[in-house]
Amino acid sequence: MVTPPQDTDPTRNSRGGTPLVQSVVRASRIVGVLLRSSQGERVADVARELGLTKSTTHRILRTLESEGVVRRDPEGGRYALDLASLVGAPGLVSGVASLEATIQNSLDELAQSTGATAVLTFPDQTRRNVVAGVYALSPEPVRLNPSALPAVPAHAIAPGKCCLAAMSDEELTELLGEKLPRVTRFTITSLEALAKQLAQVRRRGYAICEQEAMVGICGLAVPVRDRAGAVVASLALGVTGHTLPRNRIRQSLPPLRSTAETVSQLLYDARRPE
Numbered sequence: 001m002v003t004p005p006q007d008t009d010p011t012r013n014s015r016g017g018t019p020l021v022q023s024v025v026r027a028s029r030i031v032g033v034l035l036r037s038s039q040g041e042r043v044a045d046v047a048r049e050l051g052l053t054k055s056t057t058h059r060i061l062r063t064l065e066s067e068g069v070v071r072r073d074p075e076g077g078r079y080a081l082d083l084a085s086l087v088g089a090p091g092l093v094s095g096v097a098s099l100e101a102t103i104q105n106s107l108d109e110l111a112q113s114t115g116a117t118a119v120l121t122f123p124d125q126t127r128r129n130v131v132a133g134v135y136a137l138s139p140e141p142v143r144l145n146p147s148a149l150p151a152v153p154a155h156a157i158a159p160g161k162c163c164l165a166a167m168s169d170e171e172l173t174e175l176l177g178e179k180l181p182r183v184t185r186f187t188i189t190s191l192e193a194l195a196k197q198l199a200q201v202r203r204r205g206y207a208i209c210e211q212e213a214m215v216g217i218c219g220l221a222v223p224v225r226d227r228a229g230a231v232v233a234s235l236a237l238g239v240t241g242h243t244l245p246r247n248r249i250r251q252s253l254p255p256l257r258s259t260a261e262t263v264s265q266l267l268y269d270a271r272r273p274e
Contacts, residue, residue: 026052027060031081034070040078071125082122100134102266107136110259114252116237117144120224120263121159123233127175129153130160130234144217144238152213155194156183158221159234161207165198166223166231172198186211206253207234208244218244220252222260227268235260 047057154160221236
């Protein structure tokens with residue numbers, strides 16, 4: 001008789017297959033708890049809900065943090081899911097395996113209706129940059145490919161400005177400093193000039209960029225919010241050109257905002273307990 005490794009559960013899975021790996025089961029259940037939490041959870045709360053020891057729970061959370069699946073708030077000590085990782089690896093949690101595909105379908109429709117590349121972006125762990133999650137390429141022959149922009153300074157691109165606009169001036173100064181890095185000759189490098197533009201973003205509810213992250217590329221973005229109204233991501237349209245015509249902004253905003261609302265509902269409906 002072969003004794004299973006210590007890190008496996010001798011209970012067979014629902015299909016009668018091989019023994020379940022206990023640490024993976026526990027990690028999946030912890031992610032499930034975080035899915036149902038809008039503010040994040042402390043180690044002790046997660047351990048109590050799942051009947052685990054604090055040391056085991058903490059070890060798994062630290063592992064998930066090192067892999068970028070969760071983030072820890074350094075002030076409150078709460079752990080929360082990194083939504084970019086959730087969209088990139090939805091199979092981690094039972095019940096949201098089709099989340100990425102559903103979001104992808106929404107972005108495909110947006111790209112087709114607007115003729116622009118549609119990109120769902122998230123701030124990285126520093127909050128100084130944004131990274132692309134799901135995207136749909138424009139049907140046009142000449143188009144933006146988000147894979148060419150793996151990480152972009154938030155102040156230089158429309159979706160990043162949506163995230164920065166949710167911060168106070170004090171938070172911006174602490175996060176960015178007074179001098180901003182230049183990406184192209186069109187990039188805003190003054191915090192004062194950026195603050196004025198972010199004030200416009202707050203009033204209008206959308207952000208634009210014109211060749212600030214890549215020459216010949218312009219963008220239009222709106223925020224994606226959680227159930228409490230906090231900005232957690234941005235949905236953007238990228239087009240080729242030297243400027244973003246105002247009539248294109250007017251035409252693109254309604255479907256862009258509608259899709260952003262759909263994405264928000266998809267992300268946060270997945271986090272509600274049944």
